[in-house]
Amino acid sequence: MSAAADTGIALAVIGGTGLYRLAAMGDAQALTMDTPYGAPSAPLRVGTVAGRRVAFLARHGEDHALPPHKVNYRANLWALQHAGATRVLAVNAVGGISERYAPRAIGVPNQIIDYTWGRVSTFCEEGGPVLHVDMGDPYTPALRAALLDAAVAAQVEVVDRGCYGATQGPRLETRAEIARLRRDGCDLVGMTGMPEAGLARELGLEYASLALVANWAAGCGPSSSDGAAEITMAEVLANLEHATANLPALIVALLARIG
Ligand code: HPA
Numbered sequence: 119m120s121a122a123a124d125t126g127i128a129l130a131v132i133g134g135t136g137l138y139r140l141a142a143m144g145d146a147q148a149l150t151m152d153t154p155y156g157a158p159s160a161p162l163r164v165g166t167v168a169g170r171r172v173a174f175l176a177r178h179g180e181d182h183a184l185p186p187h188k189v190n191y192r193a194n195l196w197a198l199q200h201a202g203a204t205r206v207l208a209v210n211a212v213g214g215i216s217e218r219y220a221p222r223a224i225g226v227p228n229q230i231i232d233y234t235w236g237r238v239s240t241f242c243e244e245g246g247p248v249l250h251v252d253m254g255d256p257y258t259p260a261l262r263a264a265l266l267d268a269a270v271a272a273q274v275e276v277v278d279r280g281c282y283g284a285t286q287g288p289r290l291e292t293r294a295e296i297a298r299l300r301r302d303g304c305d306l307v308g309m310t311g312m313p314e315a316g317l318a319r320e321l322g323l324e325y326a327s328l329a330l331v332a333n334w335a336a337g338c339g340p341s342s343s344d345g346a347a348e349i350t351m352a353e354v355l356a357n358l359e360h361a362t363a364n365l366p367a368l369i370v371a372l373l374a375r376i377g
Pocket of ligand 1: 211212213214307332334
């Protein structure tokens with residue numbers, strides 16, 4: 119849709135649960151933006167990482183006040199684009215469904231199924247041209263490939279491919295819901311992958327996800343019999359902290375691989 123100013127931002131990072139600032143960013147400036155869709159979740163932080171301009175935005179707000187269904191996804195993406203970003207790396211906390219997605223794993227999913235409801239999921243709401251954007255590959259293949267390359271270079275193990283099931287939240291899922299997602303082919307489950315990916319496509323932004331596995335999804339994992347321990351926020355945050363430690367190296371290596 120609308121074009122961005124060319125301010126030389128090489129990468130925009132949207133931080134999810136557990137990621138509210140980019141520690142590797144030097145000389146960060148806060149950019150408070152307004153958009154036709156309302157305010158973004160937080161000020162954009164624009165600064166330098168490994169000599170490249172990077173923008174960072176905390177999806178849930180810097181104090182994590184916004185649940186997934188209250189995030190203004192349109193304002194966030196519009197603001198990033200109008201700050202000059204053309205590429206978005208989305209960091210998403212997820213639950214692991216398939217064995218490859220054990221807690222602390224980092225995934226680079228390649229598919230999405232959207233189970234969310236009641237969220238504004240398109241820019242085609244207020245008149246203007248109706249877009250039927252291609253969504254066959256919801257994550258930009260070139261950015262995914264650069265991310266996988268970067269992971270090899272940074273010696274960070276990542277799981278290539280997987281189907282992200284986007285649920286409504288903010289509650290976690292029932293075992294039956296996760297069993298259904300598994301039957302549908304989902305490998306991981308999170309609450310923020312959609313409508314973000316679809317909106318990014320409508321804006322023509324390159325978009326890929328780093329999915330940080332915080333826990334086994336309900337009823338999954340090695341001790342998944344009925345009555346297995348419930349998922350705690352302490353477990354979620356500890357696993358996210360572990361996975362997040364790899365992000366600076368990954369982002370630096372990614373920046374060396376994108377124009
Ligand atoms: N389900 C949905 N979203 C999540 C989960 C989960 O188990 N863990 C972290 N985000």
